[in-house]
Amino acid sequence: MRKITYKEALREALREEMRRDPTVFLLGEDIGKYWGGAFKVTKGLAEEFGDERVRDTPISESAIIGAAVGAAITGMRPVAEIMFGDLTALAMDQIANQAAKIHYMFGGQVKVPLVIRTPFGAGVNIAAHHSQSLEAWFMHVPGLYVAAPSTPYDAKGLLKTAIRGNNPVFFCEHKLLYPIEGEVPEEEYAIPFGVADVKRDGSDVTVVATLYMVHKALDAAEELEAEGVSVEVVDPRTLTPLDKQAITDSVKKTGRLVVVSEDCKTAGVSAEIAAIVAEEAIDYLDAPIKRVAEPDTPVPFSPPLEQYVIPNEKTIIKAVKEIV
Amino acid sequence: METGLTREKIVGMYRKMLEIRSFEERVFELYAQNLVPGTIHLYGGEEAVAVGVCSNLRKDDYITSTHRGHGHCIAKGAEPKRVMAEILGKQTGYCKGKGGSMHIADFSVGMLGATAVVGAGIPIAMGAGLSIKLRGTDQVVACFFGDGASNQGTFHEAINMAAVWKLPVIFVCENNLYAMGTRQSIVVLIGNIADRAVAYGIPGIAVDGNDVLAVHEATREAVERARKGEGPTLIECKTYRHKGHSRIDPAKYRPKEEVEEWLRKDPIRRFKEKLLQKNVLMEAEIQQVKKEILTEIEEAVKFATESPYPAPEGALEDVYT
Numbered sequence: 001m002r003k004i005t006y007k008e009a010l011r012e013a014l015r016e017e018m019r020r021d022p023t024v025f026l027l028g029e030d031i032g033k034y035w036g037g038a039f040k041v042t043k044g045l046a047e048e049f050g051d052e053r054v055r056d057t058p059i060s061e062s063a064i065i066g067a068a069v070g071a072a073i074t075g076m077r078p079v080a081e082i083m084f085g086d087l088t089a090l091a092m093d094q095i096a097n098q099a100a101k102i103h104y105m106f107g108g109q110v111k112v113p114l115v116i117r118t119p120f121g122a123g124v125n126i127a128a129h130h131s132q133s134l135e136a137w138f139m140h141v142p143g144l145y146v147a148a149p150s151t152p153y154d155a156k157g158l159l160k161t162a163i164r165g166n167n168p169v170f171f172c173e174h175k176l177l178y179p180i181e182g183e184v185p186e187e188e189y190a191i192p193f194g195v196a197d198v199k200r201d202g203s204d205v206t207v208v209a210t211l212y213m214v215h216k217a218l219d220a221a222e223e224l225e226a227e228g229v230s231v232e233v234v235d236p237r238t239l240t241p242l243d244k245q246a247i248t249d250s251v252k253k254t255g256r257l258v259v260v261s262e263d264c265k266t267a268g269v270s271a272e273i274a275a276i277v278a279e280e281a282i283d284y285l286d287a288p289i290k291r292v293a294e295p296d297t298p299v300p301f302s303p304p305l306e307q308y309v310i311p312n313e314k315t316i317i318k319a320v321k322e323i324v
Numbered sequence: 325m326e327t328g329l330t331r332e333k334i335v336g337m338y339r340k341m342l343e344i345r346s347f348e349e350r351v352f353e354l355y356a357q358n359l360v361p362g363t364i365h366l367y368g369g370e371e372a373v374a375v376g377v378c379s380n381l382r383k384d385d386y387i388t389s390t391h392r393g394h395g396h397c398i399a400k401g402a403e404p405k406r407v408m409a410e411i412l413g414k415q416t417g418y419c420k421g422k423g424g425s426m427h428i429a430d431f432s433v434g435m436l437g438a439t440a441v442v443g444a445g446i447p448i449a450m451g452a453g454l455s456i457k458l459r460g461t462d463q464v465v466a467c468f469f470g471d472g473a474s475n476q477g478t479f480h481e482a483i484n485m486a487a488v489w490k491l492p493v494i495f496v497c498e499n500n501l502y503a504m505g506t507r508q509s510i511v512v513l514i515g516n517i518a519d520r521a522v523a524y525g526i527p528g529i530a531v532d533g534n535d536v537l538a539v540h541e542a543t544r545e546a547v548e549r550a551r552k553g554e555g556p557t558l559i560e561c562k563t564y565r566h567k568g569h570s571r572i573d574p575a576k577y578r579p580k581e582e583v584e585e586w587l588r589k590d591p592i593r594r595f596k597e598k599l600l601q602k603n604v605l606m607e608a609e610i611q612q613v614k615k616e617i618l619t620e621i622e623e624a625v626k627f628a629t630e631s632p633y634p635a636p637e638g639a640l641e642d643v644y645t
Contacts (some may be wrong), residue, residue, distance in 0.1 A: 025458060052458060065479035066447020070465075071455040073436060073448075074386065085372050093478075098448060106429040106437055108642040109417035110326070142643050165645040 001184055007154035007178040010041050010117075012157035014079065016188075018049050020076060024163055025053040027064055028081030029047050030097035032056035036084045039119060061087050065094035065116065073102060074115040078102055084130045084274060085120035085172070088137075091313050099168040100143030111166040115159070121174040121262060122299045131299035131306075133263035135210070138170040139239050145193055146239040148172040150214035152182035154237055157191030162189070172239075174212040174262075194241035198250070202232035205256040205320050208247055208273050209233060211309060213260045227323055237267060247273060248281040255286035258319045260311055265293035287290060287323035292316050327537055333602055337379050337536055339613050341592050346621045347404055348550040351394065351411060353363070355571055359629065364425050367395030369534075371590035374399035375499050376539025378464050380547045386434045386452045386465040388445035391426040392498075393438035396468050402432040405525025405624035414631035421634045424532040424640065443476030444502075445469060446495070453491030453556070457514035464492040464550040466543070471504070472503025474517045484556065487524040490627050492550035494543060497560040498533065504569045505577045518560035526556050533580040534591040537598075563591070596611075 018024045026042060032054050036043030041231035046054035055063050061082055068078035082088050095116065096113070102112050103229050118185060122131035138146045145167055149155040155173070162169035199214055214235045221231035234250050236242055251257050257277055261269040270291040277289060292311045300306050327334065348368045354360050365375070370392075378387065389396040402418065404411050410417025411425045418430050429437030432635060436452060438447045449467030456463045461499035474497055486493045497517045501508050514520075521528025525551075531542045539561055546557035564586035568575035575583075599605040 011328045015643035023459075056482070058485060060481035060485060061486050062478055063447040063450065065484065066444070066478065066482060067454050069449020070388075070436070070448040070453070071458070072451075073431075074452045074455040076455045076458060078451075093441055093444055094447060097442055098439065102437065103645060104642045105419060105423045105427045106431075107417070108645070109419070109420050109429055110437075145644070304496050 001183040003181045004152055004184050005178065006152045006155050006180050006182070007041050009038065009156035009184050010159055010173070011043070011045065012165070013156045014042065014045060016041045017046065017160060017163045018053065019146070021064060023075060024077045024079065025055065025080050026081065027055040027057050029057055031081050031261045037081060039175065041117070041178070042081065052144050056234065058185070061090035062094055064181060065091040065099065068116070069094055069099050069102065069112065072112045077113045078162060079115040081199060082116060082118040085134055086129050086132050086141060087311040088116070088118055089205070090133065095138070095144070095170070097139045098208065100141045104143055112168045113166045115162045115169045115171050117171045117173060119173040119175045121176055122306055123176050125301060125303060125306060127301035128298035133211070133261070133294070135172050135239055136263055136268045137267065143168065146172065147193065147237070148210050148239050149237060150177065150211055150235050151178065151182050154191060154197065156299040158183055158193070158237060159191055161193055172211060175213050180215070191237065193238045194243050196234055196236045196243035196244070196246035198232060199235050200231065200233040202230040204230040204254055204324055205258060206232050206234060206250040206254045206317065207258045207320070208236065208270055209260040210236060210239065211262065213262050216311060216313055217260050217316055219298055220320065221311040221314060222319060224317060230306050231320065231321060242276070244276050248277060249282045249315050251277055252284045255284055256304060257285065258290045258316065258323070260292040260316055262294060264296045265291060266295055266296050267291060290319040290323055292319045327607065331604060333379070333506060334599070337540070338595055338605070338616065340375045340379070340600060341536065342398055342613060342618070343393065343404065343607070343617050344371045344374065346617050347398060347408070348394060348623070350621050350625055351408070354412070354625065359481050359527035360411060360425070362424055363570045363572070364411070365392040365570050366565070366567045370498055370500060370563045371395055372536035372539055372595070373533050373561040373563055374468070376495070376536045377496055377543045379540055380543045381464070381466060383433055384526065385463050386436050386449070388449040388452070388465070388502060388634050389475070390445060390468055390470060391438065392470070393426070393428055395427050396438070397430060397435055398636070398637065400430070400435045402430040403430070404621060405627040406430070407627035408624045409631050411454040412628045414620050414628055416627070416631040419465040419636065428502070436596050443473035443478040446473065446478045447482040449493055450486045450491060453486055453493040454489065456492055457489065462551045464494060464547050466494045466496055468496050470503065471497060471499040471501065471508050471517060474505055474520070476510060481548045481610055483524050483526070483556065486556040486574060487526045490553060490555035492553070493554060493556040494550060495545040495558045498563055499560050499561050500565045502569070502578070505573070507577070516560060518558055526558060530557040530560040530562065533563030534594060535587045535643055536591060536595050539609070
C-alpha cells in the first residue's frame with residue numbers, strides 16, 4: 001500500500017470532502033495560498049478551490065469559530081483551523097458555550113456541523129504558549145466530539161467522518177505527527193467515531209495511549225517485548241465518544257493498565273480513562289492502574305526542561321515494569 | 325405620513341410593538357405569581373428597535389438575539405404562545421424547555437437564537453452572513469446586541485471581519501444606556517457607539533431608537549446595501565428599558581428625572597400619537613387592536629400554563645444529533 005504523511009492524509013480528506021460537497025469550506029489564519037497553513041496542512045487547496053472556500057482570516061480566533069458556528073447553523077459545513085491548540089483559549093466561548101450547546105439549548109431545532117482542527121503537543125521548543133495538550137478541556141464539554149488520530153490512516157478516516165457528521169467536532173492533531181508516514185489506501189474510506197484501534201496485540205499489560213504518545217507506547221512495547229513483557233497498545237482514536245468497551249475488554253484480557261497521555265496529569269485524559277476502568281473493570285485488575293502524563297506545570301522552553309516533562313519510552317517502560 | 329410605507333405596514337408595526345409590550349407585561353405578572361422559573365430580562369421600552377428593524381426583513385432573513393430577546397422573537401414572527409411556553413419551561417416551548425427566557429430560537433422564521441453570553445451573538449451573525457455570501461443568496465442578517473456588548477472583543481473581531489468580507493449583516497446596537505447597572509459614560513468615552521464604525525470602514529448611524537419610523541428608515545437603507553453586496557452597517561438605536569436589568573433589579577442607579585424623561589418618550593405612545601395626529605389610525609381602531617392583542621396574549625398564557633413540563637429524562641436528549 002502507498003505511504004503518505006499524516007499532514008498529506010489530512011489534506012486529502014479536506015480535498016476529497018470539498019470536491020464532494022460544495023458546502024464544505026475552510027477558514028483560518030494563513031491557511032490560504034500565501035502560506036498554506038502554519039503546518040502546511042492546507043497547502044495547495046486555495047489554488048484548487050479558490051480564496052472564498054479556503055479563507056484567510058484576520059487574527060481573530062473568537063470570530064473564526066463564531067463565523068463557523070453561524071455558517072454551520074445556516075447550511076454550510078465549515079472546517080476552521082486554529083493555528084495552535086493553545087489559542088483555542090481565545091475562542092473558548094464560541095467553542096464551549098455556543099458551538100457545543102446550540103443543538104441542545106434550542107431543543108434540537110438545528111444541527112451544528114462544524115470541525116475545529118488544531119495541533120497540540122510539546123517537543124519543538126516553543127514553550128508554554130504553543131505546546132500544550134488540552135484535549136481534556138474539550139472532553140469536559142458535552143455536545144462536542146473530540147477526535148485524536150495518531151496515524152495518517154486514522155487522521156484521514158476520522159476527518160472525513162468529522163466533516164460529514166452533524167455535530168461540532170474538536171479535531172486534535174499533534175505537531176510531531178505531521179511528518180509521520182503511514183499506509184493510507186487510495187480508495188474511499190471513513191472511520192466511525194467511538195471505535196478504538198488496538199495498535200499492537202499483547203497479553204501482559206494494556207497501554208492506552210493517545211496522539212503522539214501512541215508512537216512512544218509502541219516504541220516502549222517493542223523494547224519490553226525483548227525483555228519478555230507482552231504489551232497491548234490501545235488507541236481510543238476519539239476521546240468523545242470514548243470506546244470504553246475496547247479499553248475494558250483489553251484490561252480484562254491483560255489484568256493491568258497503564259494510561260499514557262501528553263496532557264497534564266490532574267483531571268486529564270489519563271484520569272478519565274483510569275476512572276472508567278476503576279469503575280467498570282476493577283475486578284479484573286491484578287495491579288494498580290498507572291498513569292504516565294505530563295506533570296502539572298506549564299511546558300518549559302529549554303530542551304532539557306521540556307524533555308523532562310514530556311512522557312517518553314523510558315517513563316512508559318518504568319510504569320509498566322512497576323506493575324508486571 | 326411621508327414614509328413611503330403603506331397604511332397596512334404602519335398599522336402592522338404599531339400592532340407588533342403593542343404585542344411585544346403586552347407580552348412582556350404578562351411575563352412580568354406571571355413572574356410575580358411565581359410561574360416563571362429563573363430570571364427575566366424585559367424588553368419593554370425598546371419595542372421600536374426590534375420592530376423598526378424586523379419590519380424590513382423577509383421571513384428567510386436571519387436575526388440573532390440576546391438575553392433580552394423576547395421582543396426580537398416576536399418581531400421576527402415567532403409565535404407568542406411558544407415563546408411564552410419556553411419562558412415557563414414547558415415541553416411546547418420553542419426549545420422544549422431546554423433554553424428558557426435567555427435562549428430562545430425559532431429557526432423556521434430565521435430567528436437563529438438568543439445567546440446569554442454578552443456579545444457572543446455578534447460573530448455568529450457574521451458567520452450567517454458569510455454563509456449567505458458563500459451560498460450566493462440575497463438574504464441578510466440583523467444582529468441585535470446591547471451597548472454593553474459593544475465593549476466585548478467579539479464586537480471588534482466580528483464587525484471587522486464582516487466589513488473586510490462585505491457580508492450582508494446589519495449590526496444593531498440597542499443602546500439603553502446601561503450595561504446592567506453600569507452607565508455607558510463610566511465605561512465608554514465616546515457618546516455614540518455608532519462612531520466606532522469608522523474604524524471598520526463601514527457606515528455607522530445613530531438613530532432615535534424610540535422612533536420606530538426612524539429605526540425603520542435607517543435599517544431600510546442598511547438592508548438595501550447588504551442585499552446589493554455592499555457590506556455591513558452599524559446602527560445604534562438610542563433607547564431605554566422601562567424596567568431594571570433583570571427581575572431582581574429595581575434600577576435605583578437611574579436618576580428619577582431620567583426615568584421620567586424616557587417614559588415620556590415611550591415609543592408606543594409616541595407612535596400612537598403620531599398615527600392619530602396624521603389620521604392614519606382612529607382611537608376606535610387602536611382600541612380594537614389592543615383588544616385583539618390582549619386576547620391573543622391571554623391565549624398564549626393559557627397555552628403556556630396548561631402545557632405540560634418536559635419529562636425529566638428528556639434532559640439527556642439532544643446533546644448530539
